[in-house]
Amino acid sequence: MLYHGTKMKIDYIAIITPLYNEEKNVINFINHLELQTNHNFHLYFINDGSTDSTLNLLQQRLLNSSLKVTIINQNNQGAAAARLNGINQANEEYCLIVDADDLISNDMVDTILSTLNYFNNIDTIVPELMIQKQDKSYDPLPCFDHSRNIYTGFECLKNTIGSWKISGIMCTKKEIYLKSYNQYHQFNHKRENYLNNDEIITRLNFLNSNNVHRISSAYYYQYNQNSTTKKININRCFLINNAIILHQLLNDLKITDKLDKELISTVWGTKRAFSKNFRNITNKKEWLNSLTYGYNFIRNSQIYTRLNFKNRIRLFRLFLFIIFSSIRLKWSK
Numbered sequence: 001m002l003y004h005g006t007k008m009k010i011d012y013i014a015i016i017t018p019l020y021n022e023e024k025n026v027i028n029f030i031n032h033l034e035l036q037t038n039h040n041f042h043l044y045f046i047n048d049g050s051t052d053s054t055l056n057l058l059q060q061r062l063l064n065s066s067l068k069v070t071i072i073n074q075n076n077q078g079a080a081a082a083r084l085n086g087i088n089q090a091n092e093e094y095c096l097i098v099d100a101d102d103l104i105s106n107d108m109v110d111t112i113l114s115t116l117n118y119f120n121n122i123d124t125i126v127p128e129l130m131i132q133k134q135d136k137s138y139d140p141l142p143c144f145d146h147s148r149n150i151y152t153g154f155e156c157l158k159n160t161i162g163s164w165k166i167s168g169i170m171c172t173k174k175e176i177y178l179k180s181y182n183q184y185h186q187f188n189h190k191r192e193n194y195l196n197n198d199e200i201i202t203r204l205n206f207l208n209s210n211n212v213h214r215i216s217s218a219y220y221y222q223y224n225q226n227s228t229t230k231k232i233n234i235n236r237c238f239l240i241n242n243a244i245i246l247h248q249l250l251n252d253l254k255i256t257d258k259l260d261k262e263l264i265s266t267v268w269g270t271k272r273a274f275s276k277n278f279r280n281i282t283n284k285k286e287w288l289n290s291l292t293y294g295y296n297f298i299r300n301s302q303i304y305t306r307l308n309f310k311n312r313i314r315l316f317r318l319f320l321f322i323i324f325s326s327i328r329l330k331w332s333k
Helices: 024-034 052-063 079-089 108-118 152-159 174-185 198-206 237-251 256-276 284-299 302-306 309-332
Strands: 015-018 041-048 068-074 094-097 124-132 137-140 151-153 171-173 211-221
Touching: 015 052, 015 108, 024 151, 041 052, 041 079, 041 237, 052 068, 068 079, 079 094, 079 124, 079 198, 094 108, 094 174, 108 211, 124 302, 152 174, 152 198, 152 211, 171 174, 171 284, 174 198, 174 237, 174 309, 198 237, 237 256, 237 284, 256 284, 256 302, 256 309, 284 302, 284 309
Parallel strands: 015 041, 015 094, 041 068, 124 211
Antiparallel strands: 094 171, 124 137, 124 171, 151 211
16 A cells, blocks of 8 residues: 655656657757756656757757756667666666657656655556647547556556556656566567567556556647558567567466457457558568467467457468468569
């Protein structure tokens, strides 16, 4: 149970922000952070091999800023690796990850620090998530239980499987982040960027948290027009890899039905996307490899024994699709 009482005061939090070609956002991002009602935060920018003027703009803007900032440069490795680099560099006990194209309410830092210093034993703080729509208005992400603001990490975890019923934005203990990354890297040894690595880390953070506290301060997730274009993300196939890793990581918990549904949905969705965009996908072999990996994992595991008749037929159709697509790929060369 959480309670308030005497404890060591938390004076600062770390804000971790990866940067990759953010010249259009970085100035506005700093401008908004300077509006925080409490400046007791250390901002860690991880420049992930930007090729535009992001770094120059950042350095020039910080000349006239009172913010406490550390800039870390690295070769391009993807957002997940950049976040981990920033977390490793942080000296603060709690880390909040904020992307440069998003915004946070002006009271975010103050509310986080006030909450941490009022309650004991908080592992993770989750703000309200406001999702921007195409018309620039915002819709809140509904929480699975708005009647309270203190949860166990496990019930939060359960409500991220299949669909997100609690925000994945979090201020979490550094030691929890590092534990989660270590667990994930045991299954992703080469630390490959599978597109949604951050979602796996978020779920592991919930798993490794005893107490989660939801606050009213808001994280504003900005509308990204590029993500809604008809152009297929050629790395989407790797979502299967992470869906399998998530299943392996959480298989011992009593949520196999949720894990099965998410994995199957990811495999079926990848198959449909591959079929629909076959001509425009340039890395067809990688898509086939991921689909084959997903098929074999389902077919040769306990998941298959839990499939209903409809899904067994779908799995067989997936098998035929893989064979047909392999032949089609050979003939297209």
